[in-house]
Amino acid sequence: LPQASRLDPGLRSETVRRANLSVIVRGLHEHGPLSRSELVSETGLTRSAIRGLVGQLVDSGLAVEDRAVRLGTPGRPSPLVRLDAAATTALAFDIAVDSLAAAIVGLGGVVLEEVRIDRPRGHSSVEDVLADLAQLAAGLGDTRFPDPTMIGIGVAVAGVVRRSDGLVAIAPNLGWTNVPLGARLSVALGVAVPVAVGNEADLGGLAEHRRGVAVGVDDVLYVSGEVGVGGGLIVGGSPLEGAAGYGGEIGHMPVNPAGSSCRCGSTGCWETEVGEEALLTRSGRPRDAGRAGVDEILCDAEAGVAQALAALADVGSWLGVGLAGLVNILNPRLVVLGGQFSRIFPFVRDSLQAELERRALLAPRGLVRVVPASLGIDAPLLGAAELAFEPILADPAAWFGPRLGSARLATA
C-alpha cells in the first residue's frame, strides 16, 4: 500500500458537517452578517440544517444571533447571524520598510485596535524588531497579554517567506537571511497560538481581495510598490503560493537584461525600472531620498514640473511593459496597484496604459482593468490577520471545545 494518499479524501458525515460549518463561517467572515434565510438560499442547505449548524456556532461562541430583523421581504423576519468579533481575535503585525504596525482584528475582519510606528530605513537586528513588536502588542488590548480571545498571529514582512514554517529566506531591506521568524516571534511573545508569516505583497493582495477593491474578483494581480516591488496573485479565487510560498516575486522578472543591477544580484529586474529608487534617480534626486523624496516628486508633478512628470511617465511606461507580460501570463481580470504605485497612479496612468496596449495580447488585455488599491498602507497588516484566521475559516469545528470555552469565560 502507498505511503501517502494519492487520491483526494472522501467525504464522510463528520467531514460534511465540518465543511458546512466552514462554508458558513467563511461566508460570514467575508460578507458580513447574513440572515438565516440568506444562509439557506446561498448555501442550498435546508432550513433545518442551517438552524443546526448556526446553533453549533452560537453554542461554541463563534457566532451570535441578533434579534430577527425585517429585510423588506415578505414572510417571517429571519434572525441575523454574525460572528462575534470580540470573542475571537487575531493579532496582526506588519514589518514594513518604513514602519512597524500591530493590530487586533476580530473574526469577521473588524479592526478592534491598531498602532503603527515609523522605523528608520536600513538593517535592523531580529532582536530589535521582535522587541518592538512585543512592545506594540503589549500596548494593545486589555492588560492581559496574550488576550485569551486570540486564536493566532499573522505577520506580514517585506521579504521572501517560506509559508510552512515562517522562515524568512531573505529580506534585503532588513538585512535578514534565513530568519525563522515564526518560531522566534512565538518565543519572544511567549504565546502558544500558531504564528503564520507571509510576504507583504502576497498579504496585501489577499487583503484587497477579501476587504478591498478586488472583492468578488477571482483573478487578481496585486502589485505592491515599496522600496522593492512585489506581487500578490489571486488565481481562480485563491492566493498563488507556489511550491513553498515564494511565488509572486514579480519585481524580479527580467525586463531589461542590459539594464541596471538589482539588489538581488541580477540585472534589469522590473524593480530596477519601476521601484522607488528608479523614480528618484530619474527625477534627479538621490536614490536614498525615500518616501519624502517621492512626496517632493508628487508635489512637483502637481505643479507641472517637467522633470518630475517625465520621470513619472518613464516609470509608467516600464510599469506597462511588465504588466503586459503579467497580463499575458496570468490573464487577470483586475490589476491593483498598491503601495507607492497607488499614490503615483494619476501621473503614470497614461504611459502605463500605452505600453499595455502595445504589448499585451488583445484577448487578455480586453478583459483587464488597472486600478489603484483601496486599503492603503494597511493592506499587508489586514492580510496578515486574514492569514491568522485561515485555520478557523477552514475548519471552525476544530476550535470548538475547551479553548474557546475558556476564552469565553475569561472575557465574560
Next chain:
Amino acid sequence: LPQASRLDPGLRSETVRRANLSVIVRGLHEHGPLSRSELVSETGLTRSAIRGLVGQLVDSGLAVEDRAVRLGTPGRPSPLVRLDAAATTALAFDIAVDSLAAAIVGLGGVVLEEVRIDRPRGHSSVEDVLADLAQLAAGLGDTRFPDPTMIGIGVAVAGVVRRSDGLVAIAPNLGWTNVPLGARLSVALGVAVPVAVGNEADLGGLAEHRRGVAVGVDDVLYVSGEVGVGGGLIVGGSPLEGAAGYGGEIGHMPVNPAGSSCRCGSTGCWETEVGEEALLTRSGRPRDAGRAGVDEILCDAEAGVAQALAALADVGSWLGVGLAGLVNILNPRLVVLGGQFSRIFPFVRDSLQAELERRALLAPRGLVRVVPASLGIDAPLLGAAELAFEPILADPAAWFGPRLGSARLATA
C-alpha cells in the same frame, strides 16, 4: 436577496455521494486500477461506502471489477476496480503548426487509436481544417460515427482560446481570428456531445501533469516550444486558466524591449529570443527553414559545428532569462521543456542553467528542477482528451442513466 450566490454551496447528502463518486473515478482515471482495499485506505471512506459507490459505478458501466487478486498483503484478496476504457471514450484532436492529429482515448487515459498527418505550414481556412479533422475522425474506430461510447470531444489548437465556448481569439500560425471553433466543429462533425477547446501548451502541460514527467507535482511550468512559445501552468495541482482561459502566454513576456518585433505586434517578447525562428536565424539559416532546419542544426551540433553550438547556447541563455522570471513569479517545483525545447535540451542545458542561477532568487531556484517533457508531440493531443473527460471526472453521476445505458447496449 442577492442575485448570485456569494457563498460556496453547502454539502448535502446527494452532493456528498456525487463528490465521493468523483473522488473514486478521478482516482482510477489518474492512477489506474486500485483494489477496493486501496480505495478504502486512500479515501478514508468505510469499506461499506466504497462497496456501494463502486457498485454504482459498475452498474452504470463506467467501471468493472476484475477477479480478486492477491497484492502480496495479508488477508482476503480485494477485487481490483478499473474504469472500462472501451465503454466510455473521448475523441481528441490536435491542430498543430506542422500536423493534425486525432485519437480515441478511453476513460482511464488509454489511447485506443491514433492518427497524425503532416500539414503544410501557413494559413489554412477553417473549412479545410474542419474537413481534415472530420476525415481523420471517420477513419478511427468502427464504421459508426459518432461512436456511441463517445462522451465528449477535446481539441488542442495553437492559438489563444476562450475556454468557456471554444472561441479561438487568435491563432497566428493558422491565420485565424475570432473563430468559434467549438461550435463549428460540432456542426462539421454532426455530433451532440460537448466540444471543449484549449490552447496546445495549456493542454500539453495538463497531459504532462496527468500522464507524463510531472505526475504528482503540484506546481509545474510546462514550456512549449513550437513555432510560437506557450506555457501550461499548473498551480497548486490545478491548471491556471485566468479570467477566460487566456493564461499561460509566456511567449509574450517582454524580456528585451529593445529587441526584435514579434508576430503579436510587440517587440522583444520571449518568443523572439527563444522561438524556432530565433534559433534558425542565429545559426545562419532562413527563418522559415522549419522543423527540417532545426534537424540540421541538431545534426551540426552533434558534429561539433561551432555556429550551431553557439546558436543553441544563445537560445539557452535566453531560455534561462525568461525561466528565471517565471520561477520568481510562480515558484514552480518543476519546469518541463516541451516541443522543440525537449529536442534541443542537451545543447541548451548549460547556458540555460547559468542564467537561471544568475537571475532567479535563491529560495525558489533551490526548489526547482528543469527537465525535458516525456510525452513528445502527443502531449497536447492527450491533454485534449483530458479536457474532454473533465466533466465526467467532476461529476460521474451526471453520466449515469439513459445515455450511458444506451451506449452500453449499442456496444454490447
